[in-house]
Amino acid sequence: MFPDTKNGYTYEDCKATADWLLAQTDVRPKVGIVCGSGLGGLAEMLKDQVAFNYKDIPNFPQSTVHGHAGRLVFGTLKGRPCVCMQGRFHLYEGYSIQKITLPIRIFKLLGVETVMLTNAAGGLNQDFKVGDIMIIKDHLNMPGFAGNNPLSGPNDERFGVRFPCMSDAYDRELQQMAMDVGQELGYGDFLKEGVYCVLGGPSFETVAESRMLHKLGADAVGMSTAPEVIVARHCGMRVFALSLITNQVVMDYDSVEKANHEEVLQTGKERAEQLERLVSTMVTKIEHNNN
Numbered sequence: 163m164f165p166d167t168k169n170g171y172t173y174e175d176c177k178a179t180a181d182w183l184l185a186q187t188d189v190r191p192k193v194g195i196v197c198g199s200g201l202g203g204l205a206e207m208l209k210d211q212v213a214f215n216y217k218d219i220p221n222f223p224q225s226t227v228h229g230h231a232g233r234l235v236f237g238t239l240k241g242r243p244c245v246c247m248q249g250r251f252h253l254y255e256g257y258s259i260q261k262i263t264l265p266i267r268i269f270k271l272l273g274v275e276t277v278m279l280t281n282a283a284g285g286l287n288q289d290f291k292v293g294d295i296m297i298i299k300d301h302l303n304m305p306g307f308a309g310n311n312p313l314s315g316p317n318d319e320r321f322g323v324r325f326p327c328m329s330d331a332y333d334r335e336l337q338q339m340a341m342d343v344g345q346e347l348g349y350g351d352f353l354k355e356g357v358y359c360v361l362g363g364p365s366f367e368t369v370a371e372s373r374m375l376h377k378l379g380a381d382a383v384g385m386s387t388a389p390e391v392i393v394a395r396h397c398g399m400r401v402f403a404l405s406l407i408t409n410q411v412v413m414d415y416d417s418v419e420k421a422n423h424e425e426v427l428q429t430g431k432e433r434a435e436q437l438e439r440l441v442s443t444m445v446t447k448i449e450h451n452n453n
């Protein structure tokens with residue numbers, strides 16, 4: 163069966179899903195977390211879990227990628243109510259861009275105020291090493307350049323304005339907090355910051371493409387995150403995002419390296435614990451209206 167490629171989800175569709183979820187858990191999350199490839203361990207840190215398989219949630223897509231479990235987990239992280247997507251959706255799975263970002267609007271309607279996203283990405287910046295954690299300060303939204311923006315189509319003002327600003331998409335205070343927390347945890351040697359570039363995938367980049375992206379100012383490349391960030395900002399949530407540099411992008415015709423998903427997942431395993439500690443420590447420090 164092909165994935166559902168329905169384009170638009172109305173406010174009422176999103177509300178129906180959010181209400182369905184809220185009826186089944188007492189957790190009222192302020193933080194929504196999205197786990198990247200091989201980084202789903204963050205969800206396991208949640209206490210007093212109430213978890214739903216994506217296939218059981220009305221309107222939700224299914225995870226089709228290895229390393230994305232396909233569960234929405236509610237619970238608390240050091241006492242803070244959170245909801246965590248253990249697995250995200252990507253354009254290359256065949257879903258519409260509105261469908262892959264639908265969970266972000268559901269986060270909003272659940273009461274989430276801060277979205278924290280993680281992803282696995284290839285390093286373009288020559289100073290980056292495999293295992294580095296990059297705090298995302300900005301993005302290049304390549305599908306958006308070609309008109310594939312999650313906000314295309316009729317705008318519902320209940321979510322946000324027609325033309326949302328993106329120059330402040332990545333919350334600067336949260337970036338500084340990540341740097342400070344990372345230093346305190348002793349991660350200074352592998353904590354970096356940079357620009358994330360999203361491509362449609364699923365093929366990895368050619369050498370010429372990688373060189374071009376590097377010249378354009380990208381430090382890391384992947385196949386997710388930016389559409390989710392656009393939707394989160396459109397509806398007024400704060401955004402923080404991290405890339406785990408899981409592989410060095412091949413920039414040289416003489417290289418014998420070949421990008422592959424197994425390496426991506428393996429690096430995720432090796433660095434998962436530190437990434438989880440960084441995000442969970444930040445969750446305890448983020449101030450919300452009623453905590």
Ligand SMILES: O=P(O)(O)O[C@H]1O[C@H](CO)[C@@H](O)[C@H]1O
Binds near residue numbers: 250280282283422426
């Ligand atoms: O961005 P996440 O979901 O971490 O996954 C990344 O890893 C996969 C490639 O190995 C691609 O889906 C890429 O986007």
